[in-house]
Amino acid sequence: xxxxxxxxxxxxxxxxxxxxxxxxxxxxxxxxxxxxxxxxxxxxxxxxxxxxxxxxxxxxxxxxxxxxxxxxxxxxxxxxxxxxxxxxxxxxxxxxxxxxxxxxxxxxxxxxxxxxxxxxxxxxxxxxxxxxxxxxxxxxxxxxxxxxxxxxxxxxxxxxxxxxxxxxxxxxxxxxxxxxxxxxxxxxxxxxxxxxxxxxxxxxxxxxxxxxxxxxxxxxxxxxxxxxxxxxxxxxxxxxxxxxxxxxxxxxxxxxxxxxxxxxxxxxxxxxxxxxxxxxxxxxxxxxxxxxxxxxxxxxxxxxxxxxxxxxxxxxxxxxxxxxxxxxxxxxxxxxxxxxxxxxxxxxxxxxxxxxxxxxxxx
Amino acid sequence: xxxxxxxxxxxxxxxxxxxxxxxxxxxxxxxxxxxxxxxxxxxxxxxxxxxxxxxxxxxxxxxxxxxxxxxxxxxxxxxxxxxxxxxxxxxxxxxxxxxxxxxxxxxxxxxxxxxxxxxxxxxxxxxxxxxxxxxxxxxxxxxxxxxxxxxxxxxxxxxxxxxxxxxxxxxxxxxxxxxxxxxxxxxxxxxxxxxxxxxxxxxxxxxxxxxxxxxxxxxxxxxxxxxxxxxxxxxxxxxxxxxxxxxxxxxxxxxxxxxxxxxxxxxxxxxxxxxxxxxxxxxxxxxxxxxxxxxxxxxxxxxxxxxxxxxxxxxxxxxxxxxxxxxxxxxxxxxxxxxxxxxxxxxxxxxxxxxxxxxxxxx
Numbered sequence: 126x127x128x129x130x131x132x133x134x135x136x137x138x139x140x141x142x143x144x145x146x147x148x149x150x151x152x153x154x155x156x157x158x159x160x161x162x163x164x165x166x167x168x169x170x171x172x173x174x175x176x177x178x179x180x181x182x183x184x185x186x187x188x189x190x191x192x193x194x195x196x197x198x199x200x201x202x203x204x205x206x207x208x209x210x211x212x213x214x215x216x217x218x219x220x221x222x223x224x225x226x227x228x229x230x231x232x233x234x235x236x237x238x239x240x241x242x243x244x245x246x247x248x249x250x251x252x253x254x255x256x257x258x259x260x261x262x263x264x265x266x267x268x269x270x271x272x273x274x275x276x277x278x279x280x281x282x283x284x285x286x287x288x289x290x291x292x293x294x295x296x297x298x299x300x301x302x303x304x305x306x307x308x309x310x311x312x313x314x315x316x317x318x319x320x321x322x323x324x325x326x327x328x329x330x331x332x333x334x335x336x337x338x339x340x341x342x343x344x345x346x347x348x349x350x351x352x353x354x355x356x357x358x359x360x361x362x363x364x365x366x367x368x369x370x371x372x373x374x375x376x377x378x379x380x381x382x383x384x385x386x387x388x389x390x391x392x393x394x395x396x397x398x399x400x401x402x403x404x405x406x407x408x409x410x411x412x413x414x415x416x417x418x419x420x421x422x423x424x425x426x427x428x429x430x431x432x433x434x435x436x437x438x439x440x441x442x443x444x445x446x447x448x449x450x451x452x453x454x455x456x457x458x459x460x461x462x463x464x465x466x467x468x469x470x471x472x473x474x475x476x477x478x479x480x481x482x483x484x485x486x487x488x
Numbered sequence: 489x490x491x492x493x494x495x496x497x498x499x500x501x502x503x504x505x506x507x508x509x510x511x512x513x514x515x516x517x518x519x520x521x522x523x524x525x526x527x528x529x530x531x532x533x534x535x536x537x538x539x540x541x542x543x544x545x546x547x548x549x550x551x552x553x554x555x556x557x558x559x560x561x562x563x564x565x566x567x568x569x570x571x572x573x574x575x576x577x578x579x580x581x582x583x584x585x586x587x588x589x590x591x592x593x594x595x596x597x598x599x600x601x602x603x604x605x606x607x608x609x610x611x612x613x614x615x616x617x618x619x620x621x622x623x624x625x626x627x628x629x630x631x632x633x634x635x636x637x638x639x640x641x642x643x644x645x646x647x648x649x650x651x652x653x654x655x656x657x658x659x660x661x662x663x664x665x666x667x668x669x670x671x672x673x674x675x676x677x678x679x680x681x682x683x684x685x686x687x688x689x690x691x692x693x694x695x696x697x698x699x700x701x702x703x704x705x706x707x708x709x710x711x712x713x714x715x716x717x718x719x720x721x722x723x724x725x726x727x728x729x730x731x732x733x734x735x736x737x738x739x740x741x742x743x744x745x746x747x748x749x750x751x752x753x754x755x756x757x758x759x760x761x762x763x764x765x766x767x768x769x770x771x772x773x774x775x776x777x778x779x780x781x782x783x784x785x786x787x788x789x790x791x792x793x794x795x796x797x798x799x800x801x802x803x804x805x806x807x808x809x810x811x812x813x814x815x816x817x818x819x820x821x822x823x824x825x826x827x828x829x830x831x832x833x834x835x836x837x838x839x840x841x842x843x844x845x846x847x848x849x850x851x
Binding site: 150161164165199231333335337338359360363364365 | 509521527559594698699727728732
């Protein structure tokens with residue numbers, strides 16, 4: 126590890142070495158042999174038929190409960206246009222995924238953050254908000270949350286669904302990391318608990334590669350039709366060519382082995398991050414996720430993320446803006462550490478530099 | 489030609505038999521060999537570097553004047569979010585591309601249509617509008633216009649640029665059909681006349697296939713940066729995988745021969761449409777375009793497009809809604825005929841059915 130090489134604890138990018146390039150090349154050939162015209166022509170905005178059908182079978186839902194898109198983030202945008210009016214009230218976890226916050230805000234939503242605890246949203250705080258004002262939807266990332274790494278407990282998932290039913294709001298469940306569990310047992314998805322009440326999103330970005338720009342949403346067919354109409358008005362059809370290749374790769378049984386490969390690659394990187402924190406920053410208060418792309422650290426009292434970022438840059442270490450994850454302020458001491466795209470050696474060196482930067486800015 | 493086969497004179501779709509499937513399959517292999525990581529990882533929203541560079545060289549502009557996207561329509565959406573406020577004034581031709589009108593409207597623009605003549609926008613009408621109110625932009629399709637088939641004369645192009653300079657508004661030039669000229673000489677693009685004043689869009693949808701979802705915009709780097717930021721906030725990166733394949737196909741010199749192939753396929757279809765109109769509807773008033781995907785017919789007095797669509801359906805003929813192309817009403821007698829995805833035999837039979845339907849609804 127050179128000390129001059131820049132290390133990025135910034136965005137949640139997958140590792141370059143994780144991409145199944147040869148399999149994608151082979152899937153592209155087979156897919157074009159089987160259904161070139163379907164992949165190359167225009168078609169319904171809900172998605173390439175073969176891909177929707179594969180997703181429906183995989184997720185065990187009727188095909189009309191599946192909407193595909195160019196990554197899942199953009200489906201949030203279409204949902205905002207289709208279902209929200211300016212001034213509508215939206216809940217998110219606090220912290221939450223900064224890019225989703227940007228889209229809710231851009232579409233004029235009034236966002237309130239529900240404090241996130243180690244086992245999911247603070248239900249007491251949520252109930253207080255609900256007693257005051259009912260949101261149109263609550264955006265939650267129950268599994269290995271971005272940015273915190275927290276996973277919502279089974280009890281809290283059931284409570285969220287009860288409250289959504291009682292107060293009549295939608296749950297928007299974003300689950301791109303769910304299949305990357307390195308230890309422990311799955312909790313039920315919110316969607317499986319309340320398919321009438323939940324729009325569930327996921328993506329192949331973290332499972333195959335970002336470049337295929339392939340995400341999907343499961344949910345009520347009437348809601349999906351509204352969201353799909355916005356998609357059609359925006360881009361006519363999603364990326365059928367890339368989605369046809371993805372579908373062929375999935376249909377060839379590549380997803381299961383790929384997930385196992387990713388777990389073998391990423392679990393040691395999570396462990397390396399925790400070990401490096403123990404070694405270089407024994408006083409750090411870190412989350413200890415069981416999967417996903419991120420853990421988060423609460424910086425020592427008197428350390429601000431803004432000052433820390435500037436100090437870290439001087440050590441060739443780039444950090445994400447902690448404040449951007451908090452919809453209503455806070456987060457001055459919040460640091461997200463994405464570990465998947467770094468080797469254990471880079472992680473150790475990165476945390477070492479982080480510990481130096483923290484000492485420099487602490488007062 | 490069976491008389492029960494449905495014939496669609498609806499959307500401007502390319503012919504299935506035009507797709508260069510084998511070349512795309514080969515390009516996918518080569519592209520993944522050369523730059524798999526770049527095509528599969530996240531990257532700048534402006535586009536995959538290799539693709540932007542190829543486009544810049546092809547269009548002879550600096551690379552910072554190129555923005556790519558998942559088709560050109562969606563770039564209009566990003567432009568609206570980046571550059572327009574609700575209530576901003578936008579001019580379009582009347583008729584104009586219905587999907588672009590939908591996006592301007594969705595983003596709260598006040599749209600006024602400038603009557604389109606056989607040689608481009610009615611300049612006198614435009615000047616009257618400008619004396620009253622200056623738009624933020626004027627959306628024009630100068631070559632083989634959608635939906636009319638009209639091409640803007642050189643004199644009117646120069647006048648448009650002069651007026652844009654004089655009154656200080658942007659010209660948004662949409663040119664997806666420009667390279668499909670079956671006869672006659674090219675006119676200069678608006679962009680070439682005034683690169684400081686024009687945002688030029690085009691797409692590979694009509695040249696390769698819709699499924700690659702590949703469009704681009706040329707223009708002022710500062711404006712493109714604003715539009716690109718909206719794109720990033722919406723989908724992080726465009727479809728790098730498909731764009732990498734498109735770039736490789738282009739770099740292999742396939743575009744020129746493909747365009748020649750398309751002209752050989754489509755020019756006889758335009759001729760067949762004009763011949764069928766002469767044969768079955770000798771009184772029809774039709775545009776006689778020199779290229780592109782569409783011609784348009786002004787229906788006889790007393791014939792409404794709405795009644796005609798219903799009558800045509802009973803003869804297994806689907807027609808587009810003529811009214812949708814007109815931003816401020818009108819168009820009751822307007823009919824767009826997209827001819828590229830139909831064989832000459834289908835075109836003849838389609839126009840025959842159309843003539844019957846016209847007779848049925850004429851009063």
